[in-house]
Amino acid sequence: MQKPIVYVVSDSVGETAELVVKASLSQFNNGNFRIQRIPYVDDEGTILETIELAKSNQSMMAYTLVKPEYREFIRKKTEEAGITAVDIMGPMIDAMKKHLSREPKLEPGLVHKLDEDYFKRIEAVEFAVKYDDGRDPRGILLADIVLIGVSRTSKTPLSQFLAHKKFKVANVPIVPEVEPPEELFRINPSKCIALKINPEKLNHIRKERLKALGLNSTANYANMERIKQELNYFNNIVEKLGCRTIDVSSKAVEETANLVQNLMKNQSTEGL
Structure with a gap:
């Protein structure tokens, strides 16, 4: 039956x-x-x-x-x-x-327009996780925004915050001992945002991070000479890339995210 x-x-x-x-x-x-x-x-x-x-x-x-x-x-x-x-x-x-x-x-069909918005946000969040901390350089070519910076410049939380605004974000750590991925030099510089920070602020952040991990705050990671070396190398890379910069020394993630969005919006408007 x-x-x-x-x-x-x-x-x-x-x-x-x-x-x-x-x-x-x-x-x-x-x-x-x-x-x-x-x-x-x-x-x-x-x-x-x-x-x-x-x-x-x-x-x-x-x-x-x-x-x-x-x-x-x-x-x-x-x-x-x-x-x-x-x-x-x-x-x-x-x-x-x-x-x-x-x-x-x-x-x-209005509910499905909302669903589409929701799924775009989820897709962006998954993208940010997949291409976090330079783990897969291929993401650089697929991203809407590429963040670069030395360690502890809030690249990961900033990527997640922007992902909730539906931007596909990849972030790449800049370390003197590691050559930046060649994909970084193949993208339009307007997609790349460099996160600057002053050495004193970075020194404080890294010391607090080491303490939180139960490690000695005098480790090389928080050494001022090491920090200056990293920042000099970072500045050289930024100059080669010709990308825009944001000083995050005294900014909350939300404030930096707003600045990034404004930069991207202005870039989009200029391209019209």
Whole structure:
């Protein structure tokens, strides 16, 4: 015997309605049902065809239609046909309209525009993790922004902060003993941001870091001569790259992130 069908009618992809139907069916042994989506409905003819199918299969319907005229049409026609039909979104929209004293946009698919925004953010966060601390130089060529700096200039937290703004960020540590990846010299300098810091501030940060790790704060990592050597090497690399710089000596990550975004925005505007 063929499984009974629940027809899911939507003016978008129908994912929301299907999730609600699945959640409800789980209370009734959902193995006894099949869900059939009817997506992107924007005419009465498709609604009538689906009603005929539901009637011939003795099925029920669920729908998420934002336009009131289509909701009323399907309500009226399913009643006439004796079909059980559930308006999943309509009552919520109507209640919100009353409570907020505002008119809804009544545009299909808006939730998926939000989803797209969400997935872009997740993709950017995953990118920042994958190409953190120069672990894979190939990311330099794929990034929207490339951050460079010596150790403890907040490259990683800054990358994550910018990732939540949907920028794909790679960051590269600059160390005298290690040649910068050749990919760094192949990108447009406008994509690269160098994070400068004064030696005294860096010395303090590194000493505190060593203490937090239970290590001797007089280690070479926090030695002032070593720090000056690193910063001189860093400045030479920045000059070769011709990239823009931001002094992070007295800036919070959020403040630096805003400056980076402004630099990128201005660069985009200049390119128009």
